[in-house]
Amino acid sequence: MRKSQPVDMMALRLKAKKFAAENYAASLMSNxxxxxxxxxxxxxxxDAHCSVKFVGDDKQFEIAVHPGLYPPHAYVDLWPLNVYPLVEIEWIEFRRIVRYRRDNNLPAKLVLQDIDAIRAVIQNTGKRFPLEASEDAIRIVGHVR
Incomplete structure (x- = not known):
């Protein structure tokens, strides 16, 4: 049986940074x-539920808990996914209607999320975030094509 090798987070971060620089017109968010x-x-x-998209990946992932900030400055724990370099985040989106998957082939449970409260928290930071807002969602953009 082969032992799994530890992940070189620094190499992963540098690879993501290089990929973003080569494939995106601009990076709008810092660590x-x-x-x-x-x-x-x-x-x-x-209790904000969000979707996250990473550079170089076509899939969106659902995050139902607050990102963990205990890793070193350039990383975030996006449980239940993993620890990621912040530079890998293409965007995150807070949707007004959140779909929760359920077991046993039951239809998804739809829950309203107060994106106006989320927007107020974002604005109260005093920082200028690259925000795209619609009636149904708020998206913070990390990289643009």
């Missing part, structure tokens, strides 16, 4: 801004 955003949401006590 500090991402951490300020996640900290503000956690401190406000808002």
């Amino acid at each position: 500090t801004k991402w951490r300020a955003l996640f900290s503000a949401l956690e401190e406000a006590g808002i």
Whole structure:
């Protein structure tokens, strides 16, 4: 049986940074801004559910808990996914209607989320975030094509 090798997080971060520089027109968020955003949401006590998209991946992932900020500055724990370099986040989106998957082939449970409260927390940070807002969602953009 082969032992799994530890992940070189520094190499992963540098690879993601290089990929973003080569494949996106601009990077709009820094590690500090991402951490300020996640900290503000956690401190406000808002139970925010979001979708996240990573650079180089076509899938969106659902995150139902606050991102963990215990890793070193350039990383975030996006449980239940993993610890990721912040530079890998292409965007995160807070939707007004959240779909919760259920077992036993039951239809998804639809729950309203107060994106106006989320927007207020974001604005109260005093930082200028690259925000795209619609009636149905708020998206914070990390990289643009």
